[in-house]
Amino acid sequence: MHKRIYLSSPTMHDLEMIYIQEAFDTNWVAPLGKNVDEFEKEMASFIGIGHAAALISGTSALHLAIKLCGVKPGDLVFCSDLTFSATVNPVSYEGGLQVFIDSERETWNMDPLALQKAFEMHPNPKAVIVANLYGTPAKLDEIKAICDKHNVPLIEDAAESLGATYKGKQTGMFGKYSALSLVVLKNKTRKEYTGIMEKSSKAA
Ligand SMILES: Cc1ncc(COP(=O)(O)O)c(C=O)c1O
Numbered sequence: 001m002h003k004r005i006y007l008s009s010p011t012m013h014d015l016e017m018i019y020i021q022e023a024f025d026t027n028w029v030a031p032l033g034k035n036v037d038e039f040e041k042e043m044a045s046f047i048g049i050g051h052a053a054a055l056i057s058g059t060s061a062l063h064l065a066i067k068l069c070g071v072k073p074g075d076l077v078f079c080s081d082l083t084f085s086a087t088v089n090p091v092s093y094e095g096g097l098q099v100f101i102d103s104e105r106e107t108w109n110m111d112p113l114a115l116q117k118a119f120e121m122h123p124n125p126k127a128v129i130v131a132n133l134y135g136t137p138a139k140l141d142e143i144k145a146i147c148d149k150h151n152v153p154l155i156e157d158a159a160e161s162l163g164a165t166y167k168g169k170q171t172g173m174f175g176k177y178s179a180l181s182l183v184v185l186k187n188k189t190r191k192e193y194t195g196i197m198e199k200s201s202k203a204a
Pocket residue numbers: 056057058059060083084086087131133157159160180181182183194
């Protein structure tokens with residue numbers, strides 16, 4: 001018989017058991033309590049942004065970002081073309097249409113030149129979603145500058161890049177909204193926290 005090797009099975013030891021017991025002892029299993037509040041604060045401070053909200057998945061964070069950008073059926077959203085499908089799926093959930101922007105060779109992420117060209121062809125997208133694939137930051141300054149110039153919100157999909165820095169700043173702080181993921185396959189894993197980050201305003 002073959003021995004089964006799990007990709008990443010959860011481990012529940014001292015601290016985990018203490019917190020689980022505490023949640024039951026205090027009858028605070030739902031709604032959210034101080035641990036999640038603290039976690040959101042710590043995460044926002046680590047990334048260097050104003051607010052973080054814990055959600056169930058990176059996909060839901062991206063979906064919320066798409067909704068906050070006001071994407072409606074038929075709206076165009078410029079998206080990284082080399083990424084995991086969760087980056088772009090939420091556009092379809094709202095009936096939007098993805099316009100895929102080609103990648104550049106240095107980081108394999110969204111090419112700022114191709115993005116600029118896309119704006120020339122379609123001047124009014126509702127949002128731009130850039131992924132930092134495999135933990136490698138995209139050319140975020142250039143991409144953000146183009147979005148700012150056209151007054152279009154940038155959504156940063158940092159699901160794979162928590163802890164990676166770009167020019168000394170944490171990824172996840174460049175988008176108007178950013179999504180992180182701590183699902184078990186990710187580079188920094190603490191099982192299933194995922195959040196949406198908002199840089200300055202009140203949605204989070
Ligand atoms: C680039 C990218 N974006 C978004 C997601 C979605 O994250 P989650 O699995 O937490 O929904 C993933 C996860 O696989 C991803 O790799």
